[in-house]
Amino acid sequence: MVSPTSHEAKSTGIRERLGELCYNTGLLNPLQKMRAWWQKDLRILAYHRVMPVPDPERYPFDMELISTSPEEFREQMLLVKERYRPMRLTDVAAAINAGQALPPDAVVITFDDGYDDNYRIVYPILKELGVPATFFISTGHIDSGRPYAYDWLVHMILLTNANRLELPELNMDEPMPATRAERRALAIRVLGNMKEISALTQAAMIRRLETAWNMPSDHAYPADCRPMNWDQLREMRAAGLEIGSHGVNHWMLSKLPREELEREVYDSRNALLRELGPMALLMSYPVGSNRAFDREVIEVTRDAGFDLACSYISGTNLQPASNRYSLYRIAVERYYGKAWFAALLALPGLIGYPTPAHLAYTDTSCSH
Incomplete structure (x- = not known):
């Protein structure tokens, strides 16, 4: 509707x-x-x-x-x-x-994540x-077709039958609201609080809720939360549109240990080159706020061969040359x-x- x-x-x-x-x-x-x-x-x-x-x-x-x-x-x-x-x-x-x-x-027109409505x-x-335009995609979701984790978390909060929201990772434990509008407000608050914890803890928390509430994302491929696929992206690129990296798993890069940070950046780069062929490398940091990237993230992105990055x-x-790895957007x-x-x-x-x-x-x- x-x-x-x-x-x-x-x-x-x-x-x-x-x-x-x-x-x-x-x-x-x-x-x-x-x-x-x-x-x-x-x-x-x-x-x-x-x-x-x-x-x-x-x-x-x-x-x-x-x-x-x-x-x-x-x-x-x-x-x-x-x-x-x-x-x-x-x-x-x-x-x-x-x-x-x-x-x-x-x-410049840009899109983040890689939802199939982009295609x-x-x-x-x-x-x-x-x-x-440039489309920044989370390559792991393009590979798997699974819904995006943050969006799936909102989905679970909106539809769960659980009586309480218990998130010790965020020091949150409160009754589950009755109305859809109140649940949306709660989900926004949860997403905001998550930005203060590590990306791996975020991922583990979402997986825990999937199990506790019996709402597994790996068995659900809803039309309203579907990523594009590689064939669609190849068609778009052949038509002159640009495809860039938004990481592999849409994790906040500054909230990752160095080894995982490098894996997210390099694996997303390798997936783009493998599936779409040689191209200029462009990055958009997932979430992209000042808490989602830092000088270490910029360093890894630059060393992986990316030409520009958007926050x-x-x-x-x-002066775009002065912040080519942290370009501002509207x-x-x-x-x-x-x-x-x-x-x-x-x-x-x-x-x-x-x-x-x-x-x-x-x-x-x-x-x-």
Whole structure:
């Protein structure tokens, strides 16, 4: 079941009101041109899933991974094509390597995880409009077809018959809420708390719940949580789209011992080269916040031969060469209307919401 509107209601803040004012009065175009004259930064848009936005009361997976609807995504890509300079991430790397400046209003489209709606819905739209994009995939899920662990955890919390949520790993022990909305809020809290523990402990906790609640992910391949397969990715790459690494298991790389960190980076690289052939190597750190990568992660990524890496820290890149292994991105959320999206892209520093740890990792020592 799909909600009546393509994006959910969200309290209107001053940034959104300002963006809509600029859009409705026709100011965005001249403001964008003025900004491009004095600030030639790289915008990288970050998406996860594109699908008809479902009814939260019926949809049994993580709503927060839905970036936008198919109709709105097509509108967004038309705007990018008409008003900006859409680029391949490998072209950004080539410009950095050559010491060349990027063109004004450069925009890169990226997707994380590798859900199959990226093939079914996103790929035809990009192909129709001729807009390039990079898809960062967790290769272990592409290999197995299993649902993504964080999304499966949300699924279990939403549907379990357990009376209590007992997570000693997170010092949480509380009654299981009765309503779907309360369970969604609880799942978001659990995911947030998990970012403070090791990736291997996270994985063990999820496996323990699968056993305790008799909800094993290795026997379930639900259509609503399905990754792409290698044949689909080969077709997309043949059409000119780029495929990059999002690790093997979607583990937070900074939360891994060095040996496991290297295995995640190198094994994902080897899977890409094995299945898709020689290519420029591009990385997006799973989760991608300042807690999900650090200087050791950057070092391993660089040493494995990756040309660029994206974080999930909010912002644009004024000098991409200075943070080529921690590029900032602008997340696209499902509640963005047309005006808000247009304003966010035209005036990201004014309309966007900055990440507090914006300058946590500027890897000036990591240039090729």
